Amino acid sequence: MSIDIVNESGVAVDEVALAAVARYALDRMRIHPLAELSVLIVDETAMTELHERWMGEPGPTDVLSFPMDELRPPSPVGGTSGRGGDDPGPDPALLGDIVLCPQVAAEQAKKAGHSAQAEMELLTVHGVLHLLGYDHADPEEEAEMFGLQGQLLTDWRATAVGQDAGVGQPAAKNAGDAAAGSQPGDGEGAG
Numbered sequence: 538m539s540i541d542i543v544n545e546s547g548v549a550v551d552e553v554a555l556a557a558v559a560r561y562a563l564d565r566m567r568i569h570p571l572a573e574l575s576v577l578i579v580d581e582t583a584m585t586e587l588h589e590r591w592m593g594e595p596g597p598t599d600v601l602s603f604p605m606d607e608l609r610p611p612s613p614v615g616g617t618s619g620r621g622g623d624d625p626g627p628d629p630a631l632l633g634d635i636v637l638c639p640q641v642a643a644e645q646a647k648k649a650g651h652s653a654q655a656e657m658e659l660l661t662v663h664g665v666l667h668l669l670g671y672d673h674a675d676p677e678e679e680a681e682m683f684g685l686q687g688q689l690l691t692d693w694r695a696t697a698v699g700q701d702a703g704v705g706q707p708a709a710k711n712a713g714d715a716a717a718g719s720q721p722g723d724g725e726g727a728g
Contacts, residue, residue, distance in 0.1 A: 538563060538570050544578040548639040551654050552578075554697075558658045559635075561693040562665045568632070574668070575634045576661065584638040599641040600660040602667035605633040635664030658693075662686050 540559050542552045559574060579587070584597040591601065637660050639653060646656035666682055673679035 538568070539573040540576065541574070542576045542578070545583065546578045546580045546639050548578070548580075548643075550578055550639055550657055554654065555637075555657060555661050557697065558690070558693050559661050559665055561696070562662050562689045563632075565689055565692070566665075566669055568669070569630060572630045572632050574632045574665070576664075577634060577636045579636055579638055581638060581640045584636065584641065587636060597638050597641050599638055599645060599656075600664045600667075601636040602664045603634040603636070604668045604670075605631040632665075633668045635661065635668065637661065637664070659686070659690060662689050662693075 538560055540556045542556055544550055544552060555576060559576065563572065563574065564570075581597040584601070585595075587601055588594055588596065588598045591603075592598070637657060639657060642656040642660055643653040646653045649656065663682075663686055666686055671678070671682040671685070673682045
């Protein structure tokens with residue numbers, strides 16, 4: 538899986554952890570191992586421009602997702618929608634772009650009581666789920682998406698804590714808080 542991360546924000550971010558959590562989420566969602574994902578980390582000015590242009594809303598937001606290929610996520614009850622069995626999708630795909638704003642994430646993290654890195658990891662998973670077609674426009678969709686988001690984060694952090702490499706360990710202290718405590722803003726899901 539190819540995950541390209543470009544940090545243009547001027548803020549130090551654990552890019553290795555963001556790539557790891559994105560890869561984990563995509564693997565768990567059974568996305569083809571040759572799929573491509575781009576993550577762009579921008580400052581508030583750039584995020585404001587994108588938010589206004591693509592969502593028609595003022596000010597910066599935390600995460601925006603721009604899907605490229607139409608994908609159907611696996612069915613939560615087993616099997617897949619539009620795919621056969623437990624195999625990844627038939628073809629690799631360019632999933633799309635996730636744009637994150639660490640300054641907005643840091644503000645949200647303070648309110649939620651966890652680290653800015655934990656918030657960035659949450660937003661990365663949130664963006665991945667949007668690329669895969671999940672949304673939270675109504676209460677039923679929101680419950681499904683945020684439930685899956687929380688489970689992916691909790692499972693990834695439990696796995697990461699057990700690894701010697703240390704990926705995800707700083708955020709693991711706040712795994713429960715970050716998985717459930719903060720909800721991304723309403724601006725994500727453009728495309």
